[in-house]
Amino acid sequence: MQSDFCTNFARGDFSALASSFELAGFNVQQPLAGVVQICEDGETASARMRLLISVGVHGDETAPIEMMALLLEELAKTPQQLAVDLMVMVGNIDAIAQAKRFIDVDLNRLFTPQRTQFNNAQEAQRADQLMHAATQFFDGHQNKWHLDLHTAIRASFYPTFAIVPGKHNPAFVSWLGSAGIAAAVLNPQASVTFSSYTCKHLGAVSCTAELGRIGEMGKNDLSQFVATQAALAALLRSGLSATENTDTAPLVFRVAQELIKRSEAFQLTFDGNTQNFTEFAPNALIATDGELTYVVGAEPEYVLFPNPSVRVGLRAGLMVVRAVE
Ligand SMILES: [Zn+2]
Structure with missing residues (x-):
């Protein structure tokens, strides 16, 4: 069963979430449709980790939308536990509403400042908006992560895996393992995906995580992602202070x-x-x-x-x- 919170979240309606964190004294902003930023309030830039989590960049990949809705609905009950400066993006809201992967063209091929192809596609404007919001969020900060959560179209020998752009970061790969990611694929070459953009252009530690397979909203079996859900819940509440578990190191591949x-x-x-x-x-x-x-x-x-x-x-x-x- 899909909760009202999840239905609203998938539409980019964060009103319940925003009011809960505002009441707890956080600085909450919604710079764009489908984007909410919840930061510690203060004059000076916070030293907290800056965590960007994006879901629904592909509109038919619903499991991460449900998972994040659950995590945030839960966190909003005890908002003072939030230990990071958080930005959450629901990527392709129009495609999600139509239960489609995209409207005109795959949004996750458009995250590049040098884009000339597909500039007339509906998704091009959305890519520009998301790149701009991510830039605003990360600008001037050191400790910044971007987790772009997807689900794969087809079956996989490793049902949970991640594409990790940039320089090999063993600590991050180890965290991915503790978050239930079975395989990490290192891709040092720049590409046109969202996680590649935030890594190459904004200096974030980032990945595209593939969590299981495409399913209908409200009918996903989230029990497959218990480890991922628990690791994200811990990250939101304690930042990176959680201890690493080397028993769960993923298999490492490179492109x-x-x-x-x-x-x-x-x-x-x-x-x-x-x-x-x-x-x-x-x-x-x-x-x-x-x-x-x-x-x-x-x-x-x-x-x-x-x-x-x-x-x-x-x-x-x-x-x-x-x-x-
Ligand atoms: Zn995807």
């Missing part, structure tokens, strides 16, 4: 190559429904695009997000290898 769809001739050599982290042998042909071929390198590669039906110019899949630690 070997991106499969870019350069023309309508793009074809995968395997079924587009293949599970995430399916292994391909060295030298195997994985995709063709006219004359262009994509081949596995000298070590086994594992596929992520295969999707040959993306628009020309966009990523149709990611190949990763095990990282040596």
Whole structure:
């Protein structure tokens, strides 16, 4: 059953949340539809951790929306426990309302200041708004994290995994493990996703976390994400003081190559429904695009997000290898 709080949250209506934290003396701002910022009130910039959590960047990925609604509804009962400066974003509100992944184009391919493609799409304006709000939130602060919470379209050998942009940060990867993330994929190359933007341009420690599979709002089985939910609840209430648990270290991968769809001739050599982290042998042909071929390198590669039906110019899949630690 979906609570009223969750229904309102998914629409970007934070009124109940805002009033609870305002009454407790926090500085609450709603700079945009679907964006709420709850900070310690004071003249000087707070030394607290700045935590940005985004959900619903893909409108059909509902489990993280439900999970965050539950966590915030609970926290709002004892608002003084909030130990971080928090910004929460509900990404693609219009797509969520229509239970669609996006309206015109995938929002999570538009987070780049140099964007020229798709500037007329409805999502382009939203990407600009979210980049601006994140910049305002992080500007001038040191200790800043961005967790962009998603769910995967297809099944995965690791039902919870994260793409981690930027320099390898073992402490963050370890935290992800304690948050129930089974596999961490390091991607030092800049990309056009939201977490890559906040890492590269705003200096945040960030990730795109994939929590299970797409499901209908109100019908997700959140029991799969108990560890994630508990870790987020602890992060909200104690910042980073929680102890790390090395027993839960995730498997670490790194991106070997991106499969870019350069023309309508793009074809995968395997079924587009293949599970995430399916292994391909060295030298195997994985995709063709006219004359262009994509081949596995000298070590086994594992596929992520295969999707040959993306628009020309966009990523149709990611190949990763095990990282040596
Ligand atoms: Zn997503």
